[in-house]
Amino acid sequence: MSVLTLAVSLPSLKPPPCLDPHVENCKKASTLHLAVFYGALYTLAIGTGGTKPNISTIGAEQFDDFDPKEKKYKLSFFNWWMFSIFFGTLFANTVLVYIQDNVGWALGYGLPTLGLLLSVLIFLAGTPFYRHKVPSGSPFTRMAEVIVAALRKGSVTLPIDPKELHELNLEEYEKKGKFRIDSTPTLRFLNKAAVKTGSTSPWMLCSVTQVEETKQMLRMIPILVATFVPSTMVAQINTLFVKQGTTLDRSLGSFKIPPASLAAFVTLSMLVSIVLYDRFFVKIMRRVTKNPRGITLLQRMGIGMVLHILIMVVASLTERYRLHLAKQHGVVESGGQVPITIFVILPQFVLMGTADAFLEVAKIEFFYDQAPESMKSLGTSFSMTTLGMGNFISSFLLSTISHITKKHGHKGWILNNLNASHLDYYYAFFTVLNILNIIFFLFMTKMYVYKAEISDSIEVLTEELRETTYKASNEGDSRNRPTNN
Numbered sequence: 001m002s003v004l005t006l007a008v009s010l011p012s013l014k015p016p017p018c019l020d021p022h023v024e025n026c027k028k029a030s031t032l033h034l035a036v037f038y039g040a041l042y043t044l045a046i047g048t049g050g051t052k053p054n055i056s057t058i059g060a061e062q063f064d065d066f067d068p069k070e071k072k073y074k075l076s077f078f079n080w081w082m083f084s085i086f087f088g089t090l091f092a093n094t095v096l097v098y099i100q101d102n103v104g105w106a107l108g109y110g111l112p113t114l115g116l117l118l119s120v121l122i123f124l125a126g127t128p129f130y131r132h133k134v135p136s137g138s139p140f141t142r143m144a145e146v147i148v149a150a151l152r153k154g155s156v157t158l159p160i161d162p163k164e165l166h167e168l169n170l171e172e173y174e175k176k177g178k179f180r181i182d183s184t185p186t187l188r189f190l191n192k193a194a195v196k197t198g199s200t201s202p203w204m205l206c207s208v209t210q211v212e213e214t215k216q217m218l219r220m221i222p223i224l225v226a227t228f229v230p231s232t233m234v235a236q237i238n239t240l241f242v243k244q245g246t247t248l249d250r251s252l253g254s255f256k257i258p259p260a261s262l263a264a265f266v267t268l269s270m271l272v273s274i275v276l277y278d279r280f281f282v283k284i285m286r287r288v289t290k291n292p293r294g295i296t297l298l299q300r301m302g303i304g305m306v307l308h309i310l311i312m313v314v315a316s317l318t319e320r321y322r323l324h325l326a327k328q329h330g331v332v333e334s335g336g337q338v339p340i341t342i343f344v345i346l347p348q349f350v351l352m353g354t355a356d357a358f359l360e361v362a363k364i365e366f367f368y369d370q371a372p373e374s375m376k377s378l379g380t381s382f383s384m385t386t387l388g389m390g391n392f393i394s395s396f397l398l399s400t401i402s403h404i405t406k407k408h409g410h411k412g413w414i415l416n417n418l419n420a421s422h423l424d425y426y427y428a429f430f431t432v433l434n435i436l437n438i439i440f441f442l443f444m445t446k447m448y449v450y451k452a453e454i455s456d457s458i459e460v461l462t463e464e465l466r467e468t469t470y471k472a473s474n475e476g477d478s479r480n481r482p483t484n485n
Helices: 002-007 031-060 068-102 105-129 139-152 170-176 188-194 208-219 221-226 228-234 240-246 259-289 297-328 342-370 373-404 423-447 457-480
Strands: 338-341
Touching: 002 031, 002 105, 031 068, 031 342, 031 373, 068 105, 068 259, 068 342, 068 457, 139 188, 139 208, 139 373, 188 208, 208 221, 208 373, 221 228, 221 373, 221 423, 228 297, 228 342, 228 373, 228 423, 240 259, 240 297, 240 342, 240 423, 259 342, 297 338, 297 342, 297 423, 338 342, 342 373
Parallel strands: none
Antiparallel strands: none
16 A cells, blocks of 8 residues: 555656546556556555455454353344444545545545554554464365365275264364364265275375365355355446446536445445344344344345345346436437436445345355354455455456447447447346346255354354243233233
8 A cells, every 4th residue: 555655646656647638648657657556456455365354254253152142242243344344435435535536646545554554553452452263274285185085085985984984082172272073974075085094194084073174165165156146246336337327417516426436325325234234133033033143144145135136127227217318318329428317326326235234244254154163264265255256257247248249230238338338238137147146046055054053152042032032922911911800
């Protein structure tokens, strides 16, 4: 961030100012300018890869799973963690966007740089007070050992009794602060990695716990794949949704609304939805389902996916209306402004925020919760991976569909001139894609087996809910029972 701030501040690290309306006449950025700028961006990406999966993991690990009271707080942690993240996003999409557009990029990048410095200082100050887990080695190596050992012993017959498989003594796990996991019948082929054949090499013999940890990570992959399409929808917020906004009337009195600032409504909607979800929805659903979470994490993700279908239906119909007005006012070929307020596309931004409150929060909590105790950061990184994949898939679909629809003399669905395009067809295609994806997701969830809890805290909380509901029911009956005079 410091290099990025310098790249937009120092004259030697950026091209000279150019007021010529024809951009091609301006002096282009030199190799040095590009190297510094993109070097800063890629360094930022590497840094984000280190913080994103770990910052939420270390936060969740401050709660003791064996204490029912702390476990109850932990069930709300990811709601409020995402709330804080998106509160920062709201600041970026409003205040920072305004500063960058109206004051300058130097201050626009300088402020978040100072914010990051302050964050590092706060983090370091709190470090002595955090609960720390002992590092347990690379999860990739341990998973690779299981897969290689199972393949090398592919012809070996599995024993009928799982107790004959290789496992370490309970004391070994207690010394390392880990938990032993019993053998399960799912993905049975991997159990061959724990069959004793004489060799003690880690690439030939793995413990049952190591095998089960690998299974837990592999079982999440189909769910991971099912989240790629929703992440592709999220990528539309700062691309096509914003480009739609540039074609509409952005006036609000004397103020011109920057199209990119509409993303703030996604954030606002998500902030409001998270509060409503945690404070009201969960409490209502707890009474119905007797589940301390209200609904399961996969059910919460499913609701978010249904909302994504609704978003694309709304976006397609809104775009069809916009194109109708463009044709009516003769601005199709010119690509001029369509005489309708930019707020006509606001519903798709608001709905996206609501969908995020269900899907994005559940996604990060699911991958954290279902990962083995020694692979929590890797599990959390799954949820970050889906966002990256969503952006890649979005770019691929945009270029591919744009190319295909231009064949055989057709104009194409996606052109630089949106008034002559057919984004309504493109959004309809996304609707179909989301429907197919949720069918795949439902099929995968039917087969998914949740991992066993390491403590009985959830059972304690569930029992407390049942007792509370029972008492409330009895009190209601006693009030309604007629009294004898």
